[in-house]
Amino acid sequence: MIQMCNVPRYADADMAEIQKMREAHQVLKHVDYEPKDLYHGYTDKRLRIDLSANSVEILDIPQEVKEKFVGGKGYCLRYLWDATNPETKWDSPENAITMSAGPIAGITQYAGTGKCLVCTISPMTDIPIDSNVGGYFGPFLKFSGFDVLELTGKAEEDVIIVIDGNKGTISIEKAPLEHKDAHVLGEELTAMYAEDEKDRKNVAVVCSGSASEHCNLSMLNFTFYDPKRNVVRLKQAGRGGIGRVFANKHVKALVCRFKGVKANLNHVYDIGILNKDGLKFHREIATLDDKQNSMRKSGTAYSLRTLSDYDILPTRNYKYGGTDKIDEMAPEVWQNQWLTQGGADGCWYGCSMACAKTADHFLLKTGPYKGQRVCVDGPEYESAAGLGPNCGITDPQAILELNFYCDTYGVDTISYGTMTAFLMECYENGILNKERTGGLELEWGNIEADLEMLHLMARNEGFGKIAALGSHKQKEYFAKMGWGDMAFMNDIAMEQKGLEYSEYSSKESLAQQGGYGLTNKGPQHDEAWLIFMDQVNNQIPTFEDKAEALYYYPMFRTWFGLLGLCKLPWNDIVPADNSLTDEPAKVPEHVDNYLDLFYGVTGVRIDRDDMIRQSERVYNFQRIFNIRLGKGLRKNDAIPYRSQGPVTEEEYLSRQERYDGQLVEQVGLTPEQVKNMSLQEKMAATRKHREAEYERLIDAVYPKRGWTLNGVPTVAHLKELGMDLPELLAVVEPLQDAQP
Amino acid sequence: MKRLEKDESLCIGCRQCEEACSQAFYKVSDPAKSCIRITDREDGTHAIAVCTQCGKCAEVCNTGVITQDAKGVYRLNKKECAGCLMCVGFCPENVMVQCDDYLEPSKCTACGLCVKACPTGPIRIVEE
Structure with missing residues (x-):
């Protein structure tokens, strides 16, 4: 077993080389600004950088946006919508990359509170992608005075953008000599912008890698410096090709430096609540x-x-x-x-x-x-x-x-x-x-x-x-x-x-088939990771349970992305008595912790229904964003049959007993009938049944979400949510009566 | 290593140690703000929880702001501490102090004030 105490520290970067790289920088734009302190988790400021014009703007975030979109992914989508139009493609100059950490992000007492959300129009899906990522950039961006960063336009040559939240400076610099691969570039920029070795933990870098100039699968790495190993660690905003957009804008990296992380930089409403719940959670981890x-x-x-x-x-x-x-x-x-x-x-x-x-x-x-x-x-x-x-x-x-x-x-x-x-x-x-x-x-x-x-x-x-x-x-x-x-x-x-798809075989979990298929961004489990509760723990056994889960969990899980939270501390550990609660799958005590955190940070008391409601506003906004860009209807929620059942004979034969049994138990054939069917007939009957089940699931889920059977949010539902915004109604009203 | 050692059989539960410890940094008499903790048992004896300088707090700290000094005592650099409280939550003896008036927790520095305050001798500083 390799113990941390026996791991040698990694070597330092070559500072002479770093110095040469820095000397080769050419500053294209430099802005001094007064970083605004956070208040109850927000700065209410937006940083907009247009790389075509080398312009840097600091804008106010209106109260209405705060109320309807909360932060994090909500802010990212709101400002992505505003930057783009129905014709915008991933490589259009106006396509934006938006990043926002959310109001709870940056507290230090509770586990998983440093997430940054990233959105852009994806080169893989041609609709908005959202990806969440750890590392220090998101919280540092907040501490530097910005709830959201918006990158738009295209630079002519590779640039880096440097934000110093202590000095109050933002610069766009040509940076020709730094390497492109993330593990090297992360080290170079961390060493370059840290004042000394102790300061390295105060530097966070966002970069992609050498594949990003031509690879649709490219992501963004978000760094944090690990002082014990003396190495820059990499976390990823992985999904949907955001790295490709980043490289297409000729952004080599973002750097944010902020010295002085403390427990209350968010200037929260009641720090005692955060301390109490944070400590309770740490003890849970320590013992369980x-x-x-x-x-x-x-x-x-x-x-x-x-x-x-x-x-x-x-x-x-x-x-x-x-x-x-x-x-x-x-x-x-x-x-x-x-x-x-x-x-x-x-x-x-x-x-x-x-x-x-x-x-x-x-x-x-x-x-x-x-x-x-x-x-x-x-x-x-x-x-x-x-x-x-x-x-x-x-x-x-x-x-x-x-x-x-x-x-x-x-x-x-x-x-x-x-x-x-x-x-x-x-x-x-x-x-x-x-x-x-x-x-x-x-x-x-x-x-x-x-x-x-x-x-x-x-x-x-x-x-x-x-x-x-x-x-x-x-x-x-x-x-x-x-x-x-x-x-x-x-x-x-x-x-x-x-x-x-992400990495779960959903053949035997109808709920997870929907969990993948009925997502906004595409088949990523973070929206509705139901397979464990469906197939391992059998917590949603009936059809109605599964349909209900496909309403509740995508909304519940969206909330983490609005607030800047990681989902893993929600249910990858549970209180010792969780199984005795009324709904163990929801981990009620942890949900209450999150409601506490929201109150402790913002001073606004919300309940479990409010939480879902906050998410629904953004979730429906994203759905309509998809429709605006030509996807987001029922036909776009179709899934490959490999995710539903056996495509090939070898697959069927590998689980023949199960599939034959299901033809009796679920399809209603007699054992004698099944016995007399050819393999091809059995495969066809299985497919027909499973595909029909998926359609039946959609018929049950869409109305729960307030959508037509074609997957379009209804005007009535938008009104109920307070999301009957003119730009949204303009998209959905013509589609209210359209049949799938 | 310099650390506190205990012999619970000598403890009379007077809590002078807790008083001395909480006064030392927090300037109040509050057992919850003491890095030594006395608990009464039903049989009339008393449990003493002290920092054993085991180093678990340093292990869980992601910024490395808890380090051993020349005498082996784990000390918390409050200036650099981000107040995440992981050290408090993971302390096997539950003797680190968190209080809402301060952003950083505190821990035993084996200063010996509790030993000096104790009238019966169940705690002592040892250097090994």
Whole structure:
């Protein structure tokens, strides 16, 4: 077991080199400003930077926006809408990247309170993407005086934007010499803008990586400096290609420096409430984490074995839900052999859950940094599952190497894993072959080919250019080239709305099928992660329960993104007596903690219904934003059949007893009838039933959400929410009577 | 290492130690603001909770503001402390002090004021 106390500190950056880089900067714009102190969690200020004009504006946030949009994702979407129009594409100059941390973000007493939300119009989905991320940038931005940052326009050459929240300066600087890969660039800029070694923890960087100039799957890394390891750590706003937009605007990095983090920079209404709940939560983690999920020891990767046992772990492009090699990547393997134990691994101050694990001094075997020892952040569950079993890989060494390179190149591990799984199945079926891939033998578990494809993608060479498209555009390309049948590819490519699925096999969970399919941004679990409560804990057994869950949880979970909170402390640890409560799945005591935090910070008392109502306003706004951009209707909520049932004969046969049984129990056939059916007939009957169930689910969920059966928010519902804003009514009114 | 050692059999529960400790920093007489904690047991004896300088507080601190001094005592740098309270929540002896009047918690520095205040000798400073 690797203990933190035995981990050597990482080497310092070469300050002579850093000095040369800084001297090469050319300041394009410099602004002095008076940072506004926070009051009850807000500055009520917006920072708008137009990179085409090199303009910096500090604007007021009106009270009405605050009341209706709360903060975080609400602010991001509101100002993204205002910056764009129905014709805006991801690479249009007016497309904005908006970032906001939310009113609770930046408190230090409670776990998971440093999240920043990021939105833009996505190159993968052509609609708004929202992604949440840890690291220090979001809170530092608030402490520097801004509730939201909006980047718009395009710079002519690579620039960095530097905000110093202590000095009250903002500058846009040409920065030609810094490296592009995140683990290097993060170190360079942290060393460059810190006054000395002790000051490094006061510098936060946002950057993508070398793949972002041409890869749709590109994300943003948000850093925080780890003083114990002397290394810059990376957290990711992973989904939907935000890194591509960032690079398209020629932004190399954002830097925010703020010295003096203290427990009450938010100038909260009642700090005693935060102290009391924070301390209670820390004690819960201290006493219960080892008995529950061991988040402090293995992070979210703890769940790999459990999910494999329950047939949920996506394996070989979601054909199967588990692997008999799961012991190779069991929690104790990560804990005992790879992940440093005993570190303080929170991605913001006060996160006692500390799930941001690292593999330290990890020796790279391939790529441009081959032979170097590096700090690998993660792997989180999603990365391990997607890069691992979904591609037929169970070797932790390989998963860590893939994880490292995805991060430093700026590639989303989830999209990369799911997309590679799709490509491997294409290879298996002859849609791809060695000739078409330029020599890459994309067979299941071929680690070497997988890594080589990733390196090619970063260099924009060979088949890497195809990989960089993402699954949705790959399908179109393969069909156009006459390589594969579109219907089959539509069945097996695990993407919806253009975004790759995250890493749960939803075949046996109708609730999770809806949890993926009925999302705003595309199939990402953060909106409705229902699979555990549905398939593992059996907490939503009836059809009505599942439909209700698809109303409540997306709204409940949206709330975290409005406030700047991480969802993991909500239910990856639960109070000892949680099972005795009326609704254990909701973790009522923790919900009450969050209501306390809201009151303690803002001074406004809200109840559980108000919480849902706050989310509903923003959730419906996002839905209408999708409609404004040409998606957001029922047809866009269709899902690939691989997420619903067995596409291929081998899948059916692998769980034949289950599927045959369901034809009797759920479809209503007699055992005799099933016995006499051919395999193809049974597969067709299974598909017909499952697809009908999904449609029935939609019929039940949309009205609960206040939508028509075509998925359009009703005018009456918008009025009830106080969201009958003229610009929203203009979008939905013509569609009120349109049939699906 | 310099730390407090205890012998509960000698404790009479007078709480002079708590008084001395809370007065030292917080300038009040309040057991909740003492880094030594006395609890009465039903059998008439008293439990003494003291900081053992185990270092758990330093381990959980993500900013490294709790460090060992030359004598092995874990000391909290309040100037740099962000007040996250993780050290308080993870303290195995529950002897770190958090109070809402201050942004930072405090911990035992093995100063010995409690030892001096104690009339019967159940606590003493040891240096190993």
